[in-house]
Amino acid sequence: MAAVLALHSSSEVLGVGVRWLDAPSGLAGRTVVRAFPLGRELSNQLFSCIEQLLPAEQWPQLSRLAVATGPGGFTGTRLTVVLARTLAQQLQLPLDGVGSFLLVARRQGIGEPTWLVQELPRRGVVAGLYAPAGPDRAIIELQAPRLFAPDTPLPPGPQLSAAALLPNDVEQLLELSVQAADQGLAAPWQPVLPSYPTSPVAGL
Known part of the structure; x- marks a missing residue:
């Protein structure tokens, strides 16, 4: 099995x-x-x-x-x-x-480049850019999630909540x-690490 x-x-x-x-x-x-x-x-x-x-x-x-x-x-x-x-x-x-943002983008079935956003109180917004690509229109990550400070506007484009x-x-x-x-794709465990757009030790 x-x-x-x-x-x-x-x-x-x-x-x-x-x-x-x-x-x-x-x-x-x-x-x-x-x-x-x-x-x-x-x-x-x-x-x-x-x-x-x-x-x-x-x-x-x-x-x-x-x-x-x-x-x-x-x-x-x-x-x-x-x-x-x-x-x-x-x-x-x-x-x-x-x-996790890519999983949300796939579930939402986005049809154009779209920002997935997650608001962080007093810290700004974490956002990543996703879009369909290729003949099969599979959703891919164009820009990995990163933190935008409260006074930094997101680039133009549609936005959706990144809530899981x-x-x-x-x-x-x-x-x-x-x-x-x-597809027989190799997937070594060593490169798999948590994604932290914000530092877990910021302000310490």
């Missing part, structure tokens, strides 16, 4: 998804996604939530991993990225790291990872 495990914790809600790729009759192609509104309890309940979908004794049967890399909360995003990196290293699995929606965004994450697997 082979499966893909996807993790998303760039918001106050943990998203977990599993797609079975090669499994006994009735399981192959099946996708299960769940959302867990954990907030600050993420560090205490992360493993138990994953095991509700995929018990730990089945983790060696995984064939690929995917994780949302943010932007998001410093601690929440870091926890799932570190776990995904550790599993990928220990199980020798490919790991797809995907920005779980478990829907986990479905997008699974889909991208399965596509990468089908």
Whole structure:
């Protein structure tokens, strides 16, 4: 049995998804996604939530991993990225790291270059630019999310909220990872790191 495990914790809600790729009759192609509104309890309940979908004794049967890399909360995003990196290293699995804003852009089905924006009280706006490209009109990231100070206007163009929606965004994450697997794309775990447009130690 082979499966893909996807993790998303760039918001106050943990998203977990599993797609079975090669499994006994009735399981192959099946996708299960769940959302867990954990907030600050993420560090205490992360493993138990994953095991509700995929018990730990089945983790060696995984064939690929995917994780949302943010932007998001410093601690929440870091926890799932570190776990995904550790599993990928220990199980020798490919790991797809995907920005959470890109997942939102795919879910929204944008049809033109669009800014995905997330307001930060008193600090400004985090924004990234996304657009469809190529013959298949796949959504790609044109500009990675970065912080615009309160007195810095965004470049012109349509804007949409970058708020995560779980478990829907986990479905997008699974889909991208399965596509990468089908294409035989390498996905080393080493480059997969959390995205922090703002410094977690600013002002210290």
